[in-house]
Amino acid sequence: MDLKGFDQAGRHTAGDTRSVKVMIAGGFGTGKTTMVRSVSDIKPLTTEETLTQASADVDRLIGVADKTETTVSLDFGKIGLNDSLVLYLFGTPGQERFWFLWNGLFKGALGAVVLVDTRRLASSFRAIEEMERQNVPFVIALNVFPDSKDYPVDEIRDALDIPGNIPVVAFDARDRSASRDVLVALIHHLRDRSAAAVESR
Amino acid sequence: MSAPRRPSDPSGLERYYVLTGGRSGPGGSASSLDVATLVVSRSDPVPGMQHEHEEIIRRCREPLSAAELGAHLGLPFNILAVLLSDLLDTGRVEARDPVPAHEAGRGPDLALLEEVLSGLERL
Numbered sequence: 001m002d003l004k005g006f007d008q009a010g011r012h013t014a015g016d017t018r019s020v021k022v023m024i025a026g027g028f029g030t031g032k033t034t035m036v037r038s039v040s041d042i043k044p045l046t047t048e049e050t051l052t053q054a055s056a057d058v059d060r061l062i063g064v065a066d067k068t069e070t071t072v073s074l075d076f077g078k079i080g081l082n083d084s085l086v087l088y089l090f091g092t093p094g095q096e097r098f099w100f101l102w103n104g105l106f107k108g109a110l111g112a113v114v115l116v117d118t119r120r121l122a123s124s125f126r127a128i129e130e131m132e133r134q135n136v137p138f139v140i141a142l143n144v145f146p147d148s149k150d151y152p153v154d155e156i157r158d159a160l161d162i163p164g165n166i167p168v169v170a171f172d173a174r175d176r177s178a179s180r181d182v183l184v185a186l187i188h189h190l191r192d193r194s195a196a197a198v199e200s201r
Numbered sequence: 202m203s204a205p206r207r208p209s210d211p212s213g214l215e216r217y218y219v220l221t222g223g224r225s226g227p228g229g230s231a232s233s234l235d236v237a238t239l240v241v242s243r244s245d246p247v248p249g250m251q252h253e254h255e256e257i258i259r260r261c262r263e264p265l266s267a268a269e270l271g272a273h274l275g276l277p278f279n280i281l282a283v284l285l286s287d288l289l290d291t292g293r294v295e296a297r298d299p300v301p302a303h304e305a306g307r308g309p310d311l312a313l314l315e316e317v318l319s320g321l322e323r324l
Contacts (some may be wrong), residue, residue: 110314
């Protein structure tokens with residue numbers, strides 16, 4: 001754990017509060033914000049990340065007026081898990097051209113939920129590839145839209161080429177308890193992975 | 202989720218320049234700041250303090266994530282991080298990164314996962 005200043009024993013007990021982070025990924029329009037909204041204790045908020053870091057070396061010589069600063073928005077919500085533990089859920093930007101940002105976004109996350117719209121499987125291919133590339137543990141959640149054909153989970157697993165040890169679940173992102181269950185599936189998956197890692201040591 | 206955009210109001214950049222004294226990113230203590238880092242005040246605002254610093258101290262009497270602070274203050278994350286680094290460096294606020302901190306090859310602690318699970322199951 002990285003502590004900043006917490007070694008000077010807190011006179012506020014509030015200093016004992018900890019946070020954990022889960023990312024909600026998936027293609028554009030797969031229901032990331034809908035899921036955050038349905039399960040969050042607060043009305044989802046938006047934080048803006050200004051992207052200049054990637055070209056920082058170039059920008060240093062260029063005036064502000066020439067700067068092509070781009071802002072991406074992350075919608076997020078939070079769930080109070082107990083008196084001293086808060087879970088933050090962050091929806092990732094759906095636009096492919098900002099995915100280089102993800103290295104920073106996933107740092108410190110417990111894991112991710114990758115949402116898939118069964119009518120447009122391909123829209124989440126890139127998100128799945130990114131999780132694998134960055135070694136972020138994830139579960140696949142099929143967001144069942146009202147006009148979705150009833151896809152059997154196994155067929156979709158095959159189509160997306162998801163290994164058998166990664167859970168694939170179907171849910172309705174608008175439903176609070178269904179969204180909660182997807183998070184529970186992710187934590188179960190993380191627990192299984194950690195337990196397996198301990199055994200293989 | 203809203204589409205990415207370029208700031209349409211050039212005065213936004215000028216405002217940020219003034220707010221941060223021309224710094225474009227935080228140094229030292231806040232350079233690893235995460236969107237889910239919790240910030241909590243360790244002092245009261247003092248007279249003559251920059252308005253945004255005062256606002257951060259006031260809002261963080263209870264721990265608040267950097268993302269929530271940014272949303273409430275209407276500031277982009279990197280600008281907020283500069284302002285937070287001033288307060289961290291002078292000990293007026295403290296910051297706690299989300300657990301687990303990124304450690305290659307090590308999954309999250311089982312006890313933590315059980316705690317998250319029981320919290321979710323109570324929802």
